[in-house]
Amino acid sequence: MSGPLPLRFLCSAAKAEQLPPAEIEVAVVGRSNVGKSSLLNALANRKDLARTSKTPGATRLINVFEFRENDNAPGGRWLVDLPGYGYAKVSETERRRWQSMIEGYLIDRSTLHSVLLLIDGEIGPTPVDLQTVEWLRHIGRDFRVVATKVDKVSPSRRDSRRRDLLAKLDLARADVSWVSANAGIGIGELRGLVTGRLIATG
Ligand SMILES: Nc1nc2c(ncn2[C@@H]2O[C@H](COP(=O)(O)OP(=O)(O)OP(=O)(O)O)[C@@H](O)[C@H]2O)c(=O)[nH]1
Numbered sequence: 452m453s454g455p456l457p458l459r460f461l462c463s464a465a466k467a468e469q470l471p472p473a474e475i476e477v478a479v480v481g482r483s484n485v486g487k488s489s490l491l492n493a494l495a496n497r498k499d500l501a502r503t504s505k506t507p508g509a510t511r512l513i514n515v516f517e518f519r520e521n522d523n524a525p526g527g528r529w530l531v532d533l534p535g536y537g538y539a540k541v542s543e544t545e546r547r548r549w550q551s552m553i554e555g556y557l558i559d560r561s562t563l564h565s566v567l568l569l570i571d572g573e574i575g576p577t578p579v580d581l582q583t584v585e586w587l588r589h590i591g592r593d594f595r596v597v598a599t600k601v602d603k604v605s606p607s608r609r610d611s612r613r614r615d616l617l618a619k620l621d622l623a624r625a626d627v628s629w630v631s632a633n634a635g636i637g638i639g640e641l642r643g644l645v646t647g648r649l650i651a652t653g
């Protein structure tokens with residue numbers, strides 16, 4: 452278990468090429484409305500670090516949060532909030548813009564250590580989630596699945612939900628974190644995991 456992550460907003464960019472150089476990054480990826488921004492806020496124990504919304508598509512830019520304990524700590528360690536995919540109501544132009552922005556970043560970013568791929572724990576993996584997993588495997592990008600909103604799954608259904616998700620994604624139990632930003636479930640463990648990735652590897 453770890454305390455809140457020392458995150459602060461650093462910058463936003465519409466394109467990966469506009470991002471300043473980093474030392475090491477972990478990116479948060481997932482379907483629109485899956486709870487990416489809420490999870491960032493929970494990790495930092497802040498209400499409004501990242502903008503959240505009931506309306507999918509709240510995050511339209513790449514938002515960079517710097518992980519830095521104090522002014523003397525090294526900079527360039529980032530947690531990156533990416534706009535969500537799979538939001539049906541965006542125009543085709545917007546969808547393509549998203550796709551090239553995210554894909555370019557995930558393929559080319561040399562300082563990207565790994566991805567946290569968020570999947571709604573109540574809904575389970577959607578076809579577009581499955582495609583994303585397949586694609587991340589295909590490009591060889593290291594990723595960890597984080598199942599969100601576990602507070603919405605009743606305790607009696609959690610075990611079967613868990614087995615179902617693992618089977619669909621062809622993953623082992625240890626490969627998936629189960630969290631709830633709202634109820635604070637699994638947040639301490641995930642803080643430890645993110646800190647380990649941003650610091651121990653640095
Ligand atoms: N019950 C429950 N609701 C959650 C949880 N996390 C997020 N939500 C809700 O899900 C909705 C979307 O959350 P966001 O964090 O804005 O989702 P996002 O993935 O950043 O969405 P985009 O920016 O559109 O890609 C909001 O209404 C949140 O309150 C959770 O742990 N439990």
Ligand SMILES: [Mg+2]
Nearest residue numbers: 487488509510
């Ligand atoms: Mg968001």
